[in-house]
Amino acid sequence: MDDVSLRIEAGDTRALVGESGCGKSTLGKSILGLVPPGAGSVRLNETNVSRLKGHALQPYRRPMQMVFQDPTASLNPRQTVSTLLATPLRVHGVRGRTERRRQVEAIVDQVGLPVSALTRYPHEFSGGQKQRIGIARALILKPALVVCDEPVSALDVSIQAQILNLLVELKSAYNLSYLFISHDLGVVRYIADRIAVMYLGRSVENAPHGSLRSHPLHPYTQGLIQAVPGHGRVAPIAGDLPNPLDPPTGCRFHPRCKLAIDICRSQVPKLRTVLPGHDVACHLAAA
Amino acid sequence: MPLEFPIRDEQPLLNVSDLVIRFGDTVAVQGLDLVIRRGETVALVGESGCGKSAMALSLLRLLPPAGRVARVSIRFEGRDILPLPEREMRLLRGGAISMIFQEPMTSLNPVLTIGQQIVEAIREHESLSYQAARARAVELLDLVRIPGAHRRFNEHADSLSGGMRQRVMIAIAVACQPRLLIADEPTTALDVTIQAKVLELLDKLRRDLATGLLLNTHDLGVVSDWADRVVVMYAGRKCEEAPVDALFKAPLHPYTRGLIACSPKLSSSLHFRDGRLPEIAGNVSSAAGVSGCLLAPRCTSVRTTCRTDRPDAKPVGYRDHLLACPVHAPTDHALAFS
Numbered sequence: 063m064d065d066v067s068l069r070i071e072a073g074d075t076r077a078l079v080g081e082s083g084c085g086k087s088t089l090g091k092s093i094l095g096l097v098p099p100g101a102g103s104v105r106l107n108e109t110n111v112s113r114l115k116g117h118a119l120q121p122y123r124r125p126m127q128m129v130f131q132d133p134t135a136s137l138n139p140r141q142t143v144s145t146l147l148a149t150p151l152r153v154h155g156v157r158g159r160t161e162r163r164r165q166v167e168a169i170v171d172q173v174g175l176p177v178s179a180l181t182r183y184p185h186e187f188s189g190g191q192k193q194r195i196g197i198a199r200a201l202i203l204k205p206a207l208v209v210c211d212e213p214v215s216a217l218d219v220s221i222q223a224q225i226l227n228l229l230v231e232l233k234s235a236y237n238l239s240y241l242f243i244s245h246d247l248g249v250v251r252y253i254a255d256r257i258a259v260m261y262l263g264r265s266v267e268n269a270p271h272g273s274l275r276s277h278p279l280h281p282y283t284q285g286l287i288q289a290v291p292g293h294g295r296v297a298p299i300a301g302d303l304p305n306p307l308d309p310p311t312g313c314r315f316h317p318r319c320k321l322a323i324d325i326c327r328s329q330v331p332k333l334r335t336v337l338p339g340h341d342v343a344c345h346l347a348a349a
Numbered sequence: 350m351p352l353e354f355p356i357r358d359e360q361p362l363l364n365v366s367d368l369v370i371r372f373g374d375t376v377a378v379q380g381l382d383l384v385i386r387r388g389e390t391v392a393l394v395g396e397s398g399c400g401k402s403a404m405a406l407s408l409l410r411l412l413p414p415a416g417r418v419a420r421v422s423i424r425f426e427g428r429d430i431l432p433l434p435e436r437e438m439r440l441l442r443g444g445a446i447s448m449i450f451q452e453p454m455t456s457l458n459p460v461l462t463i464g465q466q467i468v469e470a471i472r473e474h475e476s477l478s479y480q481a482a483r484a485r486a487v488e489l490l491d492l493v494r495i496p497g498a499h500r501r502f503n504e505h506a507d508s509l510s511g512g513m514r515q516r517v518m519i520a521i522a523v524a525c526q527p528r529l530l531i532a533d534e535p536t537t538a539l540d541v542t543i544q545a546k547v548l549e550l551l552d553k554l555r556r557d558l559a560t561g562l563l564l565n566t567h568d569l570g571v572v573s574d575w576a577d578r579v580v581v582m583y584a585g586r587k588c589e590e591a592p593v594d595a596l597f598k599a600p601l602h603p604y605t606r607g608l609i610a611c612s613p614k615l616s617s618s619l620h621f622r623d624g625r626l627p628e629i630a631g632n633v634s635s636a637a638g639v640s641g642c643l644l645a646p647r648c649t650s651v652r653t654t655c656r657t658d659r660p661d662a663k664p665v666g667y668r669d670h671l672l673a674c675p676v677h678a679p680t681d682h683a684l685a686f687s
Contacts, residue, residue: 223611224628289541291545295549
């Protein structure tokens with residue numbers, strides 16, 4: 063990942079899209095401090111949290127939570143739902159068993175599970191229900207920002223819609239901001255206010271959801287949109303993803319780009335605003 | 350002159366009738382009929398647990414030991430393959446009928462080079478010298494568009510990307526020019542741009558060899574772009590079957606309609622700030638122990654009879670369309686104008 067900037071306002075849903083290896087999950091994790099950034103900073107309400115460690119960091123962990131892709135792998139199979147949900151409260155100093163119990167029951171109800179779920183173990187639930195538990199665990203600390211890393215890609219189609227609707231409900235109930243990481247443009251178009259498209263560790267386009275779909279400017283974004291199945295067979299983007307450890311010079315997309323000219327091979331394109339609120343990193347893109 | 354696909358022989362390539370698969374007391378597939386013709390792509394669509402993978406495995410007699418097949422005939426090129434001795438079945442597998450699995454990493458052998466695995470597949474079915482089989486393997490790697498096939502021949506699966514591994518799987522599957530190719534979620538683990546390449550490749554093989562292709566998928570976009578005919582399954586039963594354009598233009602079954610409506614589409618303009626996505630309430634576990642229509646607990650247009658009578662997929666009267674829902678069957682009046 064190289065020189066990526068991202069600003070999320072309160073109440074915003076920002077999406078990151080891109081294919082495997084583009085760095086979208088790494089970016090999500092580095093925001094939460096799960097992967098230390100090599101350079102640069104993560105600021106939460108103007109506090110630089112990327113330099114904090116240990117106890118100094120703990121108060122800043124609470125407002126930023128994460129929902130993971132695989133609900134089975136991210137829930138401890140040996141803990142009941144009640145323990146899974148009460149642990150973050152205990153760690154963050156919510157005193158009193160009854161108070162914790164009250165908050166656990168409230169959040170379980172909010173994510174659409176019965177109170178009887180609390181005494182059961184993760185394996186007793188379906189994939190969609192497990193993801194509800196994962197969401198409940200992220201929300202029980204009343205965060206301001208939730209990083210959702212492919213939260214519906216492991217779920218069946220009919221369950222995906224249920225979970226997306228739940229995320230939207232919770233967003234307005236708790237006034238949440240989301241950073242929504244996904245490879246699925248259809249999902250992202252529905253759930254996000256702004257979408258950033260990433261390619262090989264760089265952000266190539268950054269636009270409001272409507273503008274990105276109606277006027278995709280970067281050749282990679284255009285290829286990605288065309289590749290979404292269901293709109294007829296189209297010629298896919300030529301070539302394969304280069305090795306992210308040894309990225310091409312200049313514009314990282316140039317070896318696969320039909321429009322590439324000399325400048326694309328030598329100079330890294332900077333993000334520039336081409337349409338209202340719509341930035342693109344391509345030497346050739348024009349409105 | 351190019352062949353007109355699918356080829357309407359008198360004898361279909363594959364004819365499965367009344368397939369029942371059980372795992373202990375659980376019924377995974379319940380009375381399924383399926384026909385695939387030469388050069389035809391049939392998509393089997395449904396969510397986890399709908400029985401599409403069990404169905405695919407049963408065609409190769411590869412169900413895990415707990416799986417029992419009952420009350421069925423599986424005719425491949427007119428011959429019932431269920432009573433075949435295992436020795437003959439092995440000749441069919443990877444020969445005339447072959448399969449591409451969902452997870453390319455776990456289906457390739459990590460300690461053999463990819464070349465050795467293709468050569469093994471070829472020599473299992475044809476008496477070729479190692480050198481001849483090796484030459485064919487390199488050709489196959491070229492065919493599935495693996496750059497530097499000669500060099501890749503000696504590499505192991507772990508040095509390849511997901512898309513490359515899936516192409517190796519395809520090379521192995523088509524090594525002996527199968528007449529029926531079963532692809533179980535072949536692109537689910539892949540990125541969209543790679544997905545398009547893999548599907549393009551499968552389609553080219555179908556055209557070149559007139560292979561019948563059974564495509565298991567949950568992705569309706571893939572279905573609408575690549576399939577000729579679609580079978581929609583729910584909880585082990587067929588809800589609806591139709592040519593692909595008919596199914597997307599006029600889906601009849603409430604489950605099919607729900608699936609189409611609830612997948613968030615790039616072309617839709619619905620945004621979360623304006624309204625909810627349509628959804629199918631509940632989950633498939635509600636089908637357990639139901640005596641009527643299996644979808645009844647989740648269906649929005651359910652009637653009293655739906656809770657008692659289980660509908661079978663029947664022709665609705667036009668365009669090879671089968672439907673297992675008496676509530677949404679078109680009336681004679683509607684048919685007259687179709």
